Amino acid sequence: MSTHARPRIGEQHCQECLVSIGPERIREEFPTLWTKVHGKPLVYLDNAATTQKPRSVIEALTRYYTEENSNVHRGVHLLSQVATQAYESGRTKVRQFVNAAHDREIIFTRGTTEGINLVAQTYGRRALRAGDEVLISAMEHHSNIVPWQMICEEKGAALKVIPMNDAGELLLEEYRRLLTDRTKLVAVTHVSNALGTVNPIQDVIALAHGRGIPVLVDGAQAVSHMPVDVRELDCDFYAFSGHKLFGPTGIGILYGKAYLLEAMPPYQGGGDMISAVTFEKTIYNTLPYKFEAGTPHIAGVIGLAAAIEYVERVGRNQIAAYEADLLAYGTEILTAVPGLRLIGTARDKAGVLSFVLDGIHAHDVGTILDLEGVAVRAGHHCAMPVMKRFGLPATARASLAFYNTRADLDALAKGLHKVREVFA
Amino acid sequence: MSDLRELYQQVILDHYKRPRNFKKLDGATRQAEGNNPLCGDQITVYLHMDGDLIRDISFEGAGCAISQSAASLMTTVLKGKTKAEAGALFEKFHEMVTGGENAVDPMELGKLAVFCGVKEFPVRVKCASLPWHTMRAALEGQNGSVSTE
Incomplete structure (x- = not known):
């Protein structure tokens, strides 16, 4: 596949560590990093906003739109089968990347924000009653605050906040105190986008589980920096974005434990999320399709899979x-x-x-x-x-x-x- | 470096570090608040009107060098101007920093011409224009606050 004489990272160097590959070799694979701004070589230090894309991702997108473009899950023709296979193998790739147990636990979204909104509007709407509480932390991105405010307001529930110290570390003792019988969900970021704090997310999850409370983790800032194993963490939901992981914009992932996703109502209605429709009644599709209404971002999934492959090679x-x-x-x-x-x-x-x-x-x-x-x-x-x-x-x-x-x-x-x- | 000095001219830096008319105005007849939520720039403009004449003007606020120096310089040029003159200056200033259709000769703007470089920095236009929008809101006696969003 390579159009370049020199082998790409991973093709002959899979056992080597990043430092021995050398940053220069890696930078060669990210065309944006060669550009100039204001006549000066670009020094790109805004990766928490979005990451640049390696050539393999750009080529995967081009290849899909050039050779394979078709809709998924419905065509009897060859291209549709090719696109469907590429899309679903992208799901498997993501499942392996976060070590989830089943492909059906991987829901494709537009991004982290949509993943959190999905949980708030489905799980949250079912679980919350007046007087209940949702617990977030003092270092959340607006996308892990506002969806909870919206559903709490609708349900008469309260949003509680785990405080942090001056270094930007969560106060776990305070957290312990805030976990009560009223707490119905904990939603905390894995890594803070504004401060860089890596939260002790395993402790956060274990403490909540000790009281039977499920935990959503905002992983937008974590996945590009460290291995993430959702089964080891034992988180109930884990949301992240493709574009912060060297993949395309507009594609995100929501991991959820199958038994929770099964019990949740659909988020949006439309094509693909149904098994059968009459004017009287609709039977919803099984997981993960129940949460993927409409034609998905097929190219996004293909690009994301290429990005994950790249990250794993490094x-x-x-x-x-x-x-x-x-x-x-x-x-x-x-x-x-x-x-x-x-x-x-x-x-x-x-x-x-x-x-x-x-x-x-x-x-x-x-x-x-x-x-x-x-x-x-x-x-x-x-x-x-x-x-x-x-x-x-x-x-x-x-x-x-x-x-x-x-x-x-x-x-x-x-x-x-x-x-x-x-x-x- | 030329772009840099074009934007951060000495006059701008001087007004940022030593803002003129930076105070709450005793006897103000009108005031308005302005916010640029994206940057956190925040400004209050006070006016002492005598009929249509701006007898005195001052401001308070916090924010970037562009917004605070624009407020400071604005107060120095508007003292003693009429409402109509202030409105006309607002239009010219706005045209200059947005690089609008009706190209303005910076000479017409006197010392405000130091903000000419702002038009090369689209994300900073709001910083420079916030004090002016706030002043106009005060001038027109609008209640509440102005936002650049």
Whole structure:
């Protein structure tokens, strides 16, 4: 399949670790990383917003639209069978990636947000009564706050929040106290997008299960940085997005335990989610199709499967180890920038360096870094309650992927010195 | 670097660090609040009107260098202007920072011309225009707050 003379990562190097493959070899496979912005080489440090795509993903999308485009699950013709097979083998790929027990536990969505909304509107609507509580954490992205607010308001239930300390770590003792007979669901992020905190999600789940409470994990920021095993975690739901995992936008995954998904009503009605329809009554399809109304994002699944293959070739343990080193280096050089304060200093972190500079607004930092070719995020990171908790209107955030290098972080530090020069 | 200096001109940085008329205005006859939810820029503009004349103007707020310096410079040019003159300046300023159809000669805007570079930065246009939208809301006696969203 390769159109290149040099073997691609994995084809001859599957046993090698990321560091020995070398970041340069990896960067070669991400065309966006070769582009220039404002006449300078792009230093892409906005991976928590979205990741760049390797050539294998781009080629998988092209191949599908060029050679296989067809609708799934209904054609008797060859192309439809090819597309159906590619789509369903993508599901198997995802199932293996998170180590779920069954393919039918993998629901394709538009993204993490839709996965959480699905659970809120189906499981939540069935489970919640007036006076019940849903428990989230103080570091949630808006997408793991608002869907719960909406259903709580509708049901007369209350939204409770697990607090965190100044480092951005959840207070587990407080959490223990907040778990009561009224708690019907816990929804917590695996990794904070604004702070980088890796939550002790296994403890969070075990404590909730001790009281028979199911747990949804927002995995949007976790899957690109570390191995995730939903059976080892024993989470009840795990939602994530393809585009933060080097795959296409518009495709997401909701993992749910089969017995929970079976008991949940459908989310949306339409084609594919039915077994039989009359004007009097509809019999819903089995899992996972019950939750996949309408023509799905077939190309998205195919691209996602290619992204997962890529990540597995690089190796998730290797990625975690490489990024831990990169994060430590970034923390060290940013701490050395005068007037810089890191926001989010948890002991266990992944991929995120959020910071403020004395007397300089995050948006000015972002604009000046952009002119230097360095792409970071500036703002509230869709986590306004996190900003409020730290008493800040906004932070600047550099977020990492395995294709980033120490040179990228050096460019960031150099850019920050320029910011300080401008405002001196 | 030229783009950078174009945007962050010394005058802008000076007004950011030492904002003029940065206070609550005693005897204000009108005031309005403006917010840019995306950045967290926040501004309150106070006006002391004498008929159609802006007798005095001040502001309070917090945010990025562009929004705060735009507010500061705005207060320095609007003191003593009539409502109609302020409205006309609003239009010209808006045209300049958005790079609109009716190209404005920055010379017409006097010292406000330092914001000319903003048009090259579409995501920052809201920062520069927030104080002006807020001022206009105060001028027109609108209640509540202005948002750039």
